[in-house]
Amino acid sequence: MEVLDSYLYTHEHEWIHVEDNVATVGISDYAQNALGDITFTELPEVGGEFEQFEQLASIESVKAATDVYCPMSGKVIEVNSEVVDDPELINRDCYEKGWLIKLEIAAPDEKSKLMKAVEYTNYCENLS
Amino acid sequence: MKLIFEKSIPERPGFQVPRSDVGKKVKIDKKYTRSESASLPEVSELDCVRHFTQLSQRNYSVDTHFYPLGSCTMKYNPRFTENIANIRGFACLHPLLAQLPNGDHLTQGALQILYETEQSLCEITGMDNYTMQPLAGAHGELTGVMMMAAYHKSKGNKKKYIIIPDSAHGTNPASAAIAGYTTISIPSNAEGVMDIDKLKEKLTGDAAGLMLTNPNTHGIFNNQISEIAELVHAVDGLMYYDGANLNAILGRCRPGDMGFDIVHLNLHKTFATPHGGGGPGAGPVGVKKELSPFLPISRVGKKGDGSYYLNYDYPQSIGYIAAFYGNFSIIVRAYAYIMLLGQQGLQEVGDHAVLNANYIKERLKKYFKLKYDRTCMHEVVFSAAPEAQKGVHAIDIAKYLIDKGFHPPTVYFPLTVKEAIMIEPTETESKQAIDGFIEAMIEAHDLIKKKPEVFKEFPQSTPISRPDEVKAARELNANYFNKKL
Amino acid sequence: MNPYIANTKQDVKAMLDCLGITSIDDLFTDIKPQQQPRSFDLPKGKSEFEVVEEFYHLAAKNATVLTLFVGGGFYDHYVPAAVNSLISRGEFFTAYTPYQPECAQGTLQALYEFQSVICALTGMEIANASLYDGGSALYEAAMMALRITKKNRIIMDGGVSPIYRKILRTYTDNLDIEFVETPVVHGQSDREQINKLLNEKTAAVILQNPNFFGAIDDHADIVAQAHQKGALVIESVYPISLGLLKTPGEMDVDIVIGEGQSLGLPLNFGGPYLGFMATKEKYVRKMPGRIVGATVDGEGRRCFVNTLQAREQHIRREKATSNICTNVSLCAIQALMFLSVLGKEGLKQFAQLNLDKAEFARQELEKIDGVEVKRSSPTFNEFVVCLPRDANAVIAAMIDKGFAAGFPLSRYYKGMDNYMIVAVTEKRTKDEIMRFTECLKEILNTDDRRC
Known part of the structure; x- marks a missing residue:
């Protein structure tokens, strides 16, 4: 399982990468692996505002479906149309090309509620 | 195999529609007519008969194969019930006849069947009244949960959630959500039944009720049920019984006596009506008398003179949940089955269903991992987790069984068991048929040891090998005319 | 006796032996005595032909002999x-x-x-x-x-x-x-x-x-x-x-x-x-x-x-x-x-036949004094008929003549006491339609207070 050091993670397996007040959001390697072949991605519209841990997007695979929750509050400024056209991109490259949305974050201190890479790795290992 | 559309030849005559005996052809203003005819197939009657006969031969069914699909109760569907359902006096009866002036008199036979089936189900399950209207099990659940909501509303109770064990059928939480409740899930304990201590932690006055299958989807009877019912009733919650697994306990135990207030049944499981390749079913809902005022309308009543009538006069009713009186021809079949078996015949159902399941459990437990090694009810759940480590998953074993001439058990359900293989033989299979299945499972076990890699190749005897489900979902093609392969 | 249980006594014994128990009852020990049925009072079982006879008897109590002009979204069509x-x-x-x-x-x-x-x-x-x-x-x-x-x-x-x-x-x-x-x-x-x-x-x-x-x-x-x-x-x-x-x-x-x-x-x-x-x-x-x-x-x-x-x-x-x-x-x-048996042309002809029969019935009904057929918009095989008196009474009288003549609109619409909807499918013959209109005429002409 791949976990990137510079990213932060949620208990629901989203990652967020914050640079100044803009953040990129996606799902982790653990999540894409658990879902299997992803067949469909539904993303929010640009301009949508979300609270931390509010439902943001949904992802379907052949046998599973999952909601993606917003790791931090903010406004959507860009969505990755490539993962809508080619959902498998998330399976192939969940941390780079398979990103879902870019967010203008509203409350940087919400980071404290997220996990760092080491913590997240431990968390995943303890899941059965 | 070709699609019927691919067998179509322009202008090939099919069914002969009679010439009009009333003269001239009426023309509708073009504004209201379709611009071209619907692209239905143009095939002869023989083409059609061959097409559908050949299609049918591409199915496994109870009629052709042992079908131990867990949680689905795939028992034999006796043929006399088909004959009865097709009697003209039932098949050609228009539902609105009952709503014409004196309509009750035009439909006495049908109303009597509905009434007497209700009485029988009350006795079988220990409930006070039934609605026969719900068109399937999940529809029954929704009806039951709506009655739960109506009951709490009438008492001024502010309820928020419904409690559901983690081993529940997926329809349970879905029904609760649609009726406006959230759900709280309770895990199973080491015995495979709902953890009563966890229930005590979560149970508050906000609980509208608890939905439970007993025996549950692990095939285990929860003998703490009376205590659970007391706990739930103490916070004025209602006990909802998902009757999916009633087959196991027919005549041995009744939901009404266990403390349940609402029950839905699946006539297509316990009462032997055919599954139809996925419906139609029927999901009658029974209630204790405190909830009777909320039953959907109409209800069938019996007058002093012995005649039957449709009664709409229930001001507290949740209203209309279906257009008419339920899936009548399914109800007819179920009632005929109940009538034929009678008291003793029904009691034998559960006995043999449970005996057969335990026999499978006992003989296979040396070969496959049992999630809960104890007496089971009508079904037994194994876990293929150890086999999965060798690369052979539950699905692979399922596909192997297809080649051996068996419909596979339910796999990957319940969700609480990893790599679940859920086997329900029902009472109608003979020991010899069951032995054949057991032997096939043992052969699978041996083959997994020797050549695990071959399992990915199964099935080989079927018209198709494993389909590409990812392609089906990514490149959706669900209409021949929209996208052609 | 349950005729659909295949196990013989020997089969049962063999299975019980395998389980190391002597009775099927031993499998139900999880059900405590207080959870056992307080009652299970159902009639004795019957033979297949007794049950079939009984259902023929029940079916005969339904008035499927009536000639159907009732639709309301559910129609009496021919099934090949x-x-x-x-x-x-x-x-x-x-x-x-x-x-x-x-x-x-x-x-x-x-x-x-x-x-x-x-x-x-x-x-x-x-x-x-x-x-x-x-x-x-x-x-x-x-x-x-x-x-x-x-x-x-x-x-x-x-x-x-x-x-x-x-x-x-x-x-x-x-x-x-x-x-x-x-x-x-x-x-x-x-x-x-x-x-x-x-x-x-x-x-x-x-x-x-x-x-x-x-x-x-x-x-x-x-x-x-x-x-x-x-x-x-x-x-x-x-x-x-x-x-x-x-x-x-x-x-x-x-x-x-x-x-x-x-x-x-x-x-x-x-x-x-x-x-x-x-x-x-x-x-x-x-x-x-x-x-x-x-x-x-x-x-x-x-x-x-x-x-x-x-x-x-x-x-x-x-x-x-x-x-x-x-x-x-x-x-x-x-x-x-x-739809496959009927086919592309067949469905069209089937629909046309419904339309033609309904139009014929409409015209015949219009000829009756006091009967009004709504013509403000085109219809397919069902239409509204306005009667000179209460539709329920007329429908009741028509039942005695062997017809389910239509569905009374007053059941769902206030103030439409004299209205009924009449459906005419391809199954209704010219003869049936003619008799239907004759009977209706007769009923409307009688002074019977019942109507």
């Missing part, structure tokens, strides 16, 4: 013999949901074909593999429109079946939905009212064609108006009429639903019936119910599977698009058989 013969194959009716596609291609391919013929009939892009019945399909369509638009007002045309409207009200009682109903004017939808009520909060306009009064309409203008306001249009249709009528697809309707009973299913005193639903492909993920899709197997052969299952309850549980578990596969396959 091939349909009944084919649908009685055990491989279809004793199978279950096609969870294992390799041994269920029969059901799966048939359902794919069913979806395709529903699309062909309605002019839509995608259909599901069926829903319980027309009423539940309408409810599911309404919920789907709410999900798509995330709005909560629903405009309901008064021509939509009152039976379905009542069902919809029951289901939505606990939900935050604003219903507004518009009346029918001159038999058709009230454009002016609908336009007035359409606003930014409107999720859907629900229409029916032909409507409950039998009137046919072209709803294209209403659809355009609704789309301008961001609302969807749901239309309930009568599939036989689509042999001739303009399709919902041609009107740009968003969600089409209907009762498929008329496609080869017996009346069965109300069920099982067949709900169908079709929509635009862009809405497919919001559509409830099973969908069968084409794909290929390992060898590249075309085959069929249940697809987009992630929308369904067994995966999404409380977040599913619907709580529906089954569809009504067997009824869907029966409808497919009916």
